[in-house]
Amino acid sequence: MTGTTPPKIVSPADNLSFECAQESCGFRGDECICRPMHNHFDKAQLRAARTLELNEGDQLAPEDFPEPVVFAVLTGVIAVESHLSDGRRSLLTLRLPGEYLDMNRADRHASGEVVALAPTSVKLLPRTVFEELLLLDANLRRIYWRRATDIMHQQFDHSSDLGKKTPTERMASFIFELRNRLNIPRFVEEFALPISRQSIADYLGLRAETVSRVFKGLEKEGLIKLVSKHQLAIIDFKGLRKIANGSRPRLSNHR
Amino acid sequence: MTGTTPPKIVSPADNLSFECAQESCGFRGDECICRPMHNHFDKAQLRAARTLELNEGDQLAPEDFPEPVVFAVLTGVIAVESHLSDGRRSLLTLRLPGEYLDMNRADRHASGEVVALAPTSVKLLPRTVFEELLLLDANLRRIYWRRATDIMHQQFDHSSDLGKKTPTERMASFIFELRNRLNIPRFVEEFALPISRQSIADYLGLRAETVSRVFKGLEKEGLIKLVSKHQLAIIDFKGLRKIANGSRPRLSNHR
DNA sequence: CGGAAACTTGAATTCCGTCAAGCGAGGTGG
DNA sequence: CCACCTCGCTTGACGGAATTCAAGTTTCCG
Structure with a gap:
């Protein structure tokens, strides 16, 4: 655990706070597992689900989940982070609110640590419980198998x-990826960038300086507008989409 | 289908050629699904599994699998290929013998075509059958859920x-990846590169010229030896491993 | 208000991509 | 069997684009 404060563990109250009312599992709509959980499991198992509050930069150490767990992001952003031997950082994958991360081998630091990129709250669900639930409910199974391939x-x-x-x-690609995964409504062009420039850079395999310059460049071309440092508006959807799909190669000629 | 000849479909004989004797499902050892298939399903379903023989460059068109399928590679190499709007090619993932590829949305050309990078034979298994099998057999389920996270x-x-x-x-990283996934025994240092320079380049985000130069460079340093164009020997495992883990940054100073 | 961290901007450098030409193995047909 | 062609691979020279390094500037905290 490297953050300033240890993550606060919020245990569910005994009165089955895991019940679906507030979508307390972290999944929304069809994906909500609260009701099936409630139907199939007893209190002890329900209580096995914990909530963690993380600060930006907090890493989840293996001690925090000795058994394999499924993370469900309620708010904020988590990522799988890896470091090369000389310190270069990569963010291998991001998880935004409503998404889940299956880290059944985190204990073996197989290929990265889980880290919060912003103030974040996540649900932890023992993987065994999650799997058992999928076995019991054909509908959920369908939904989550589909989600797995989407991921x-x-x-x-x-x-x-x-x-x-x-x-x-x-960067253009990333802007759309964020927009979609944050479920920004179609007609809304402005939204918040939930992570730092450095994190964007580490996710996209760039340097923070390059991220900055590209933002500036896209703005100058009138494709986007940086309302504030972490507030972005897309001005020219079509143009930006074109770039995202590959209309800006390094040099026009290639093979 | 873009290859020179259409893929040859080899239907299993009626006498349940899907039975386990030759590990005809494409999976080896614990992972073999022939026996459980045989136990749980009737002939019609077993017959739904087809074998496809592909030449290098053959693409699998949606017509070849109207329903979602699981590919199991028997020999050769397949990849998921995508093209940017201006023609740049990427290979998003590779599958070597003994591995499987779950393309349940290939029909929607979601993010790429399946293509053979070498003469290849693959088993096709309807996804529904595969899923049903996993539901019926707890052991298989454990094995394949584990494999999914490995992937x-x-x-x-x-x-x-x-x-x-x-x-x-x-490149160093790739050499080890290949070696591991091809199950080259620990004490064997020589093995065959199953795909072309261009494919390596497209998989690693490089140009074929760069691949060539890096091979040459690693050879000059005494880390590897190119026995022939498609036969590679690792000379200095430790040194190569170090490079793979990040000991060769662009410039010594960074951050 | 002050200090630190995040971000931006600028200038220099370098490394990989680009383009072009050469090489060699494999296949084909005369 | 050899001349020829083709295609994949190699090698070389060069330039530009992203990284690097360094120095601001802004933002966000306490």
Whole structure:
């Protein structure tokens, strides 16, 4: 745990606070697992679900989840972080509110630590409970198997960004990715950037300076507007979309 | 289908060729699903599993699998391929013999086509059958859920490669990735590169020329030896491993 | 108000991508 | 069998774009 304060563990009250009323599981709508949990499990198991409040920069140490867990993000942002031997940092994947992260091997620091990129609250659910629940409920199973492949495709897209896109293209791509995953309504063009420039850079394989410059460049072209440092408005959706799809190669000619 | 010849569909014989004898499902050892298939399903379902023979460059069109399928690679290599609007090619993920690829949304060309990078034979299994099998067999379920997260971690590692590693580091990393996934025994230092330079480049986010140069460079340093164009020997495991973990940054000073 | 951290801006450097040419193995047909 | 072609790979030279390094500037806290 590296943050300034240890994460505050909020245990559910005994009266089954895990019940669905406030969507306390972290999942919304069809994906909510509170009701099926309530139907299938006893109090002890329900109580196994904890809430963690994290500050920006807090890392989740293996001690925080000795058994494999599923994280469900309520608010904020978490990421899987890895460091090369000389200190270079990468953010391998992000999870925004309403999304979940399955880290069944975090204890073995297989390929990264879980870290909060902003003030965040997450639900922790023992993986065994999550799996058992999926076995019991065919509908949930369908929904979560579908989500698992969505996550994989998201990861594919990210690889495509990192592999063959220019910094400008990556940033454009990232802006749309954020917008979609934050569920910003179609007609709203302004939204908040929930993470720092440095984190954006580490997620996109760039330097913070480059992120800054690209933002500035996109703004100068009238594609976006930086309302404030962490408030972004998309001005020209079409133009930005084009760039995101690869209309800004390094040099016009290639193969 | 873009290859020279259409893929040859090899239907299993009626006498349940899907039975486990030859590990005909494509999965080995514990992962073999032939026996549980045989126990749980009737002939019609077993027959739903097809084998496809692909030439290098063959793409699997949606017509080839109208329903979601799971590919199991018997021999060769397949990849998920995507193209940016101006033609840049990326290989988002690779699958080597004994591995499987779950493309339940290929019909929607969500994020790429499946393509063979070498002469390949794959088993196709309807996803519904695969899922049903996992529901019926707790042991298999455990094995495959574990594999799914392994695949995700593999993708994470790959993102780390693409995001913050130099070309030399990526190549070193890739050499080990291949070696591991091909199950090359610990004491064997020589093995075959199953894909072309161009494919390596597209997988690692580099140019074919760079791949060539890095190979040459690593060879000059005595870390590897290119026995032939597609036969590689690792000379200095330790040194190469160090590079893979990030000991060769762009410039010594950073941050 | 003060200090630190995050972000921006500027200038220099370098490394990889680009372009172009050369090489070599494999296949084909005469 | 050899000339020829093709395609994948290698090698070289060069330039530009992103990183690096360094110095501001702003923002956000306490």
